[in-house]
Amino acid sequence: MGDEKQMTDSPIDKVAQATPAPLARRIRGLSDRAIAWIFVAPSIFLLLAINIFPLIWTVHLSFTNFRANRPNRDVEWIGLRNYERILSDSDVWNTMQATAHFLIWTIVLQVLIGFALAYLINKKFKGNDLWTTIIVLPMMLSPAVVGNFWTFLYQPQIGLFNYVIGFLTGADPSSFSMIGDVNLAPWAIVIADTWMWTPFVMLICLAGLRSIPDSIYEAAECDRASKWRQFWTITVPMVLPFLMLAVLFRGIENFKMFDLVVQLTGGGPGAITELTSINLKREAFEKWRTGYSSAYAVILFVTVFGLASIYVKALNKVKER
Amino acid sequence: MKKNYFMTAAAGALCAFGFAGAATTQVQAADLTLCWAAWDPANALVELSKDFEAKSGHNMSFEFVPWPNFADRMLNELNSGGRLCDLMIGDSQWIGAGAESGHYIKLNDFFDANNITMDDFIPATVTGYSEWPKNTPNYWALPAFGDVVGWTYRRDWFERPELQAEFMEKHGRKLDVPNSLEELKDIAQFFQGRDIDGTTVYGAAIYTERGSEGITMGVTNSLYNYGFLYENPDKPYDLEGFVNSDGAIAGLAYYKDLYDTGTPPGSSNWYMGENIDAYKSGQVALQMNFAFIWPGVEADPNVGGGKSGYFPNPAGPAGQYAQLGGQGISVVAYSEKQDAALEYIKWFAQPEIQAKWWELGGYSALKAVVEDPGFASSQPYAQTFLDSMAIVKDFWAEPAYAELLLAMQARVHNYVIAGEGTAKEALDGLVEDWTETFEDEGKL
Structure with a gap:
């Protein structure tokens, strides 16, 4: 009731x-x-x-010799053979090296430039919003589109990039090929990715910078702390968790980078820009070595998962400080 | 009342017949989907197929995929047993996998029942596009589009008196269609970096693409002519000394030298489309490309109308060969409309349809068309097509062709474009890769 x-x-x-x-x-x-x-x-x-x-x-x-394009063939259990082949394959280690180069340099450049841009944008000035919008435009584009138009920018005869470098250095623009030269191609993909994703890091840093209360800086001013000291003892420590988050996101994203690089270099010249994701795709869906590529995927998964777990623990420690 | 009953019965009967008729029509008129690459000949086939639609009552749909993604997309479709395609104009190298994995239906009985004989087609296209195992009378496709790598050159540049005189002075011979690969390299180097009408031009656009099959389709044109063989002619899958023979090593070194000294800067990842663009925009004096582009070159306002000439791949020290392109048309085994698809093949094989195919820009492989007395003079490139088709060789068509191809792409690109190692190391590595593949396949 x-x-x-x-x-x-x-x-x-x-x-x-x-x-x-x-x-x-x-x-x-x-x-x-x-x-x-x-x-x-x-x-x-x-x-x-x-x-x-x-x-x-x-x-x-990953423990079999299965091939998805041969459904009628007998599937054999081959134990750890796929893992042995991958870990002893120099081509795989070359792609790991290419990935490490790409990963490290894109993160370093994006963090430095992204933080610097955020620091500048955080200052109040006329046209602040307009510049913010212009800066974030690249990250709104499709990676495939970005890869495609950077191939034009890098064209030795008509490319804007080569023209600018030629203008600044006096070199003949058609005397170097960013995506055709073994020494330059790894940097070509780093530059294109940095152009596209630095705004993302900038936005995260900007959020970090804007989360610092003005009162902390005012207190530091009262204590006669210099700008340099304020930067190192207030700004950097308080933005660090945000920066680390940005590094985590970009690290995971770039470890599986595929579309931009395929459009830009196709993994070449030779295999100098063939990142692990491109190599894995070739093994799985072009060569159709399904068992082998499954083992490859497991190795990559364990690597990324392991590194990300260690990193997240470090991130949590920084946050707790 | 009787009249009402009669009328009702009549109406019912009419309805019943009407529905039955509609149902019968639905069974007879199928919607066929033909899958092919997205390129100029595909547009010609759409035009040609209107005749089939009118005559058969079937509706044709087309699934065209750009070349760089064609193999990925279509092989995924076949491997997954997809029913998107009833008819597949698949690449010549797929025929082994198509036959052994059951993707294509065998056409021998159909050919016999419809008086279609492979003797009526250019032999190289039958071997290349239809047979598996090779050189056996087991047919899985009808030769649909004959194609071969050949060369296009700027005839108007070659004919300039000042260039003629300079070339004669430098090389002691006329600036003309090359008789050998070495002569071709001389010409490419001659034009490299030259100023023509105020524009810097370059020698030759050649295949260098890394991602799919580009550089392999290019380099084989020099490898074959310097002595490269896929295997011991007397012992299948015996590679050592044939793939990496001294001649093959020289052929690979030749291709690298041509790339280093006679091609436009930045052409490190070029295939059909890029070569066409470079040629039509006046960047290069020569272009390597499949014959399918020639109708487009002739029709182009910048380079057509007599400004361009065509020649087969020139000879090397070990003979004169050219890389086979082209495709056969197959009926997909997973299709639920196989009868209608076979009807299309029967229609397509007719001599008058093949003649119209050639007129529209498709390269017929039917002897009745290409051996017609008027064929050679029907187009400026027709004779070159015939000469080229007489010297073709093709890449492996094994079920593991993709693995074999990717290994070659990587080894050749590493050496030719990236400049890593020597030609011998590249081909020795290729022997290792291919041997491993054939061991995995149980062929060794």
Whole structure:
């Protein structure tokens, strides 16, 4: 009776009243935990179907000689042979080197330039919003489009990049080819990626800079701390968690970089810009070595997961300071 | 009442017949999808196929994919047993996988029943596009589009008296179509960096593309002519000493030298499209490309109308060969409309359709078309096409062709474009890669 007294005309109560008595009894009989499971179950099912099962299946395939383009061929269990072949393959190590070069230099440049831009944009000046919009434009483009138009910028005969370098250094613009030269191509992809993703780092740094209360700087001013000292003892430590977050995002993104580099260099010249993701795609979907490429994917997954876990722990320690 | 019953029955019968008729029409008129690469000949085929639609009542749809993604997209489709394509004009190298993995249906019985004989087609196209295993009468495709790598040159530049005189003085011979690969390199070097009408031009646009098959389709034109063989002619899959013979090493070194000294700067990842662009925009005096581009060159306002000439891949020390291109048309085994698809092939094989195919810009492989007395003079490039088709060789068509191709792409690009190692090291490495592939395949 007490319950009935509390009933109102709200929509929820109307739905409750309209629920058939047997169903209502069943629901009323469920515990909170059971109801929670009902809500969570679809997500868990999808997670298992889309993420966990393929992961387990990939691990299983990595111990076989399965090829997806030969469904009729016998599949043999070959133990750790795929892993041995990958880890002893000099081509794989070359792609790892190319990836490390790309990863390290893009992160270094993007953090330095991104932070510097954020620092400048954080100062109040006329046209601040307009410049912010202009700077963030590149990251709104598709990587494939960016790769494509940088191939034009790098054209020795008509490319703007070569023209500018020629103008600044006096060199003949057609005397060097950014994407055709073994020494320059790794830098060509670093430059294009830096151009595209520095704004992303800048935005994160900007959020960090704007989160620092003015009162801290005012207190430092009262203590007669110089600008340089304020920068190193207030700005940098307080922006550091944001910067580290940006490094984590860019690190994970660039470890799996594919589209921009494929459009720009196709992995060449030779295999000098063939990053692990491109190499893995070739093994899996061009050579159709499914077992081998599954092992390759597992190795990469463990590497990224391991490094990211260590990094996140470091990030949490910095935040706790 | 009787009249009403009669009328109702008649109406019912009419409806029943009507529906039955509609149903019958639906069964007979199929919507066929033909899959091919997105390029000029595909547009010509769309035009040609209107005749088939009118005659058969079937509707044709087309799925065209740009060349760089063509193999990826279509092989994924076949490997996954997809039903997108009823007809596939697949690359010649896919024929082994198409046959052994059951992607294509075998056409021998169909050919026999419809009096289609492979003797009516250019032999090289039958071997290249239709047979698996090679040189056996097992047919999985009808030769659809004959193609071959050849050369296009700026005839108007070659004919300039001042250039003629300078070339004669330098090389002691006329500036003309080269008789050998060495002569071709001389010409490319002659034009490299030259000022023509106030513009700096370069020698030759050659295939250097890394991602799909480009550099392999280019380098083989020098490898073959210097003595490269895919395997021991007497012992299949015996590679050592054939793939990396002294001649093959010289052929690879030749291609690198041509790239280093006679091609435009920045042409490190060029294939068909880039070569066409460079040639039509007046950047180069010569271009290596498949014959399919020639109708487009002739029609181009900048370089067509007699300004360009055509010649087959020149000879080398070991003979004169050219890389085969082109494709056959197959019926996809996963199609639910195989009868209609076979009907298309039967229609396409007719001599009058093949003649129209050539008129529209498609390269027919039917002897009745190419051996017609008027064929050689029908287009400025027709004779070059015939000469080129007589000297073709093709890449592996094994089921593992993709793996073999990617290994060659990497080894050749590493040496020719990136300049890593020597020609011998590149080909020795290729022997290792290919041997490993054939071991995995159980062929060794």
